[in-house]
Amino acid sequence: MNPTDIKNPEYFHKVVDCQYACPAHTPVPEYIRLIAAGRYDDAYMVNWESNVFPGILGRTCDRPCEPACRRGRVGNGEEPVAICRLKRVAADNKSDISARLPVVPEQKNGKRIALIGAGPASLTVARDLMPLGYNIDIYDNQFAGGGMMRSQIPSFRLPITVLDEEVGYILDMGVVTHFDTEVSSLASIVEKDYDAIFVGTGAPRGKGLELPGLEEAGKSVHIGIDWLASVAFEHTEQIGKRVLVLGGGNTAMDCCRTSRRLGGEDVRVVVRSPFADMKASPWEKEDAMHEGIPILDNHVPKEFVVEDGKLQGMLFEKVKAEYDANGKRSLVPTGEDLVFMPADDVLMAIGQDNAFPWVERDLGVEFDKWDMPIVDKTTFQSTNPKVFFGGDAAFGPENVITAVAHGHQAAVSIDLFCRAEPVSKRPPPFTNLVTQKMGIHEWSYDNAVEVDKRFMVPMAPLEESLRNRKLEVELGFDPATGYREAERCFNCDVQTVFEEARCIECDACVDICPTDCITFTENAEEPVLRQQLSAPANNPTQDLYVSADLPTRRVMVKDEDVCLHCGLCAERCPTAAWDMQKFLYNVAKAGQ
């Protein structure tokens, strides 16, 4: 293999598994260390700069970082660091940070931007552009900002105070809001001669099921996301005692748990696929089951049963999943009798679609065969150079952190576009690599590896939670537990940096490394090299760090896979050929 180019910022970025997996590339270990140090304000601001909604995300994030976390790979039944809930510790314990928010210039730059939809994507664009002096108008058909974070995510997961606070930080920068305003024509916005328009309208249309009996069942059958919105906006305050929720995603989990709080006693989730294939996150499923909600898998809905104009229940066909040679799944009926389940209400939570009936097709914004706008994956520009898309509106439903990541990139593009620079000219990330050496064997980070298993987040008593739909279920870590959970982090951003010219090939690093990451060996092609290491490098998603040739004509090969970042290699190296260096990687934002 060729020597690894550690100057390429992506090399070390990838080693920080959590940050690399995070759509917004939040510098996770950096803020975890600040939490451990009790510097909650600083930890909060590191988050805020990158993901804009630390308090919200610390409760609701889809947390793609956690399955990626190195701690989950090191065996011994280890689970990932509770990254998401640590973020909440920073948000819960911070003091007033308003003085640390960016200053918005009095003197505007003369450019006017329209944001359609006030969800996390649009809010992020506003957050990045307001400090640069842009004039921003935001349009939303709801009475306040937040998008689906307000209308969909239930209060027992996300208290309204937390939402209001973090939405407020942005709107208070002087964004001109046009709430309760449905935009029914993009042309009407284009006419207002904005310098750029950002569409962040989400994927607002819930899918339904056209089954026999639907019409007769009438008002007892609801579209999940519409129903959740009407609960959030207090138009709906109760539901029948027996509720069937159709679907296996996170919306289904929110529907069933909300039902339990609005009078549902026999609430069931019925899903076509096997339990393991469900889209909902494992923790959402656990939380639902913890509230006494059974999840019935392998049942395909067939018919609404209605008698005397009143919904009685539904019929389901039992299936089993079969997988072909390519792993493609088909659900095959078992041939058993249809199963009847009684119900007073049915909530359909089987997915969302985008809908752009309000975008005229003669404005230069082209749509593809699935009726989705054609949007550049890097610049978020549509085929009309003035119009940008982001969040769920760009490529279909995802999650808050993805919407934020889109928002940052769209803001970069809009800023470039308004300064008449090519939007393809992406600014490079900001990186910094600094040694952590404090003395011969002293590091400025806590390199000892803790053995604690992942801590559980305490919860409010079940009875009480079910009585009050606004009572937050999770209580968050207290500072002491937060500290101990933070200490579980390996500090993967403190990189092992190798300098071949110093190495005397004494093997000390090889001998000390607890997880056998380091090998001195003859060079070979990657697949061969992976097998000739002290411990086989069988995780191809993790890179090998390969040195240039050493005096004995061997190379140093380090498998990044299960490095604990414990610093022992550097402590044992007599010549400081290894050094522990902290790598900071920040995605460049608009104007940087």
Added chain:
Amino acid sequence: MSYQSPTFRHPGLPVNDLGYTKADYEGAISTLCAGCGHDSISGAIVRACHELSLEPHRIAKLSGIGCSSKTPTYFLGKSHGFNSVHGRMPSVVTGAAMANRDLLYLGVSGDGDTASIGMGQFAHAVRRNLNMVYIVMNNGCYGLTKGQDSATADEGSASKKGDPNPFSAIDLPGLALQLGATFVARSFSGDKGQLVPLIKAAISHRGFALIDVVSPCVTFNNNTESTKSYDFVRDHAQATGTVDFVPMREEITTHYVAGKTHEVTMHDGSVLHLEKVSENLDPFDRLSAMVTLEQHRAKGHILTGLIYMDKDSRDLHDVLETSRRPLNALQEPDLCPGNKVLANINASLR
């Protein structure tokens, strides 16, 4: 400074026949200087014992005094250990081996511990062919007492703070050959590829097995004027040939060129392959070994690898015809069989 090694190990570590990973043969975290050659030798011992699937509780590790003699703390944490007085490890092993012949005795010593204060003990353990592995971690100095020249320091070699050594060096392999050693090897701490199979072969050998391992002291004797530095050893080492060790239970998978390989079946059924052995050396002939060793020394080379092995070695127990059952396992009735037996013995002598 870390005083503890993390408890996590690579989840894909290979397990041996006993179901143990290499980690099960490790010891406490080393307190030696960073980069000390001795730590690499500890690592090689761990690997050899793991790969041979030795039961840790069947091993006794013994040492004298010195940085080298501290290392038993850093490997085989689940085995028996004895830290003796300076230079007195051989006599403690002699006693232990006599009392319990069933353990594997692994002696670890330094060049000071062996070639200075312990010289007399060493000489007699060799000539008695005590069944043990004797590893000398040879750095040419007294590391623990701040790097004074030892008796193995080459003439003219200078340590970091010292003057060129005016005395001639004791060559431990040469001395051992002269004293009748039945297994003599030399290696380098920085070459585990060679050292690990040599340790395995030494473990399988019945009788006294010496491995003199050049092991740089990074702190006091790794300077350019020293002949025990990493660079000097790398530049001047010449291997007798390559050594491959196949434990008894394993199938031989490597293909060896006929005529160019010596194949030796060891006492325990394992097979030792010596490849590309230099033409002048017959490693089964003591005289040839002595000559080759001296020739290399004269040329300023450090001869490494297996230097000599007596395939028909008889260890101290064989020679003394001791009881097959370890002495410490004999009970009173075995040792004191009673009047009738005594009467028979007396009768046979009449």
